[in-house]
Amino acid sequence: DQQVKQNSPSLSVQEGRISILNCDYTNSMFDYFLWYKKYPAEGPTFLISISSIKDKNEDGRFTVFLNKSAKHLSLHIVPSQPGDSAVYFCAVRSLIQGAQKLVFGQGTRLTINP
Amino acid sequence: DTGVSQNPRHKITKRGQNVTFRCDPISEHNRLYWYRQTLGQGPEFLTYFQNEAQLEKSRLLSDRFSAERPKGSFSTLEIQRTEQGDSAMYLCASSLVSFSTDTQYFGPGTRLTVL
Numbered sequence: 715d716q717q718v719k720q721n722s723p724s725l726s727v728q729e730g731r732i733s734i735l736n737c738d739y740t741n742s743m744f745d746y747f748l749w750y751k752k753y754p755a756e757g758p759t760f761l762i763s764i765s766s767i768k769d770k771n772e773d774g775r776f777t778v779f780l781n782k783s784a785k786h787l788s789l790h791i792v793p794s795q796p797g798d799s800a801v802y803f804c805a806v807r808s809l810i811q812g813a814q815k816l817v818f819g820q821g822t823r824l825t826i827n828p
Numbered sequence: 829d830t831g832v833s834q835n836p837r838h839k840i841t842k843r844g845q846n847v848t849f850r851c852d853p854i855s856e857h858n859r860l861y862w863y864r865q866t867l868g869q870g871p872e873f874l875t876y877f878q879n880e881a882q883l884e885k886s887r888l889l890s891d892r893f894s895a896e897r898p899k900g901s902f903s904t905l906e907i908q909r910t911e912q913g914d915s916a917m918y919l920c921a922s923s924l925v926s927f928s929t930d931t932q933y934f935g936p937g938t939r940l941t942v943l
Contacts, residue, residue, distance in 0.1 A: 718870075750934075757832070757919055757934030758871065803870045814859065814884065816932060818870025 717741055718806055720819035728827050733791040735822050737804035740785065744806040747780060748816065749789045752801045761802075762789070765809075794826045830854060832935035834920050840941045841910055848906045849938045853922030860903050861921040861932060862895055864888065871919050871934075877903060878925070910942045 719738045727733045735749075745766040750758035764771040764778045764787075771778050777790045787804055801823050805816040833852045841847050853860050859878050863871035874893070875885045879900040889895075892910075897903040907914055917937045923930035 723868075748931075755936070757921075757936045760931050760933060763931065805870070814876050815861070815873035815886075816863075816871070817873070820868065820870050 716820075717744075718804060718817050718819040720802075720804060720822045722822050723820070724823040724825070726825045726827060727794050729796060730793045733789075733794045733798065733824055733826070735789045735791075735802050735804075735824065737787040737789075737819050738785060739787070739806050741806075741808070742782075742785065743808045744817075746807040746809050747778070747787050748805045748807070749776075749778060750803045750805060750818075751798075752803065752821070758803060791824075794824075796826050796828060799824060799826045832920055832922050832933055834918075834935040834938050836938060837936060838939045838941075840943065842943050843912060844909055846906065846908045847910060847940065848904055849918055849920075849940075851903045851905070851920030851922075851935060853901070853903070853920070854924075854933060857922035857924045857933075858900070859923045859925055859930060859932075860897055861923075862903070862905050863919040863921065863934075865917040865919060865937070866915075874905075907940075910940075912942045915940055915942045 748763040749761040752758045762773050762776045762778050779788045801821045803821045804819045835850045861876040862874040865871045877897040892908045895905045919937045921932040921934045923932045
């Protein structure tokens with residue numbers, strides 16, 4: 715069973731516009747949420763995280779929104795830049811259960827067009 | 829560079845052979861994780877260590893897989909009698925446990941191809 719879903723395998727956005735990547739999860743015990751970016755031939759790079767006590771966290775051009783009632787997570791990138799082209803993974807964790815492992819979505823390939 | 833390093837970066841082997849991968853975590857990180865990623869999927873958890881102790885293993889980690897972290901520093905992941913289904917990217921991550929949640933930092937991975 716897929717506990718974390720990223721329903722868009724790919725997304726294409728024009729440079730300078732907003733990129734919105736989405737993620738849905740099924741288990742209400744998940745209480746810590748992260749986004750990673752992955753370039754080809756590299757490991758995932760941590761971008762931004764949010765705990766379940768918040769509904770928004772911002773870091774420069776990156777903002778993560780959490781809707782706990784909908785079990786939905788999104789990452790906004792604004793303005794989008796060509797260097798943002800990569801595969802983006804959302805990942806979740808259950809701190810309250812003491813779980814150390816991350817559960818990842820399938821990823822969304824973001825392409826920023828000049 | 830003081831990030832997570834993994835060796836080798838690529839490994840091609842024949843079915844039935846044994847392979848061993850090495851991961852060197854970020855210095856002073858006390859947790860080390862192994863994940864596996866197949867094409868079109870996100871990384872899947874295999875196992876993790878806190879210092880020398882292996883504290884959790886996934887059902888994905890069959891009897892042919894073994895991981896060690898003998899001195900609480902580097903770790904090795906061995907796959908015995910490799911099968912074609914073992915072909916994947918094997919990722920290592922490390923983190924430092926603190927009072928708040930710890931962020932996992934990933935290495936570049938070892939790509940295994942079983943012929």
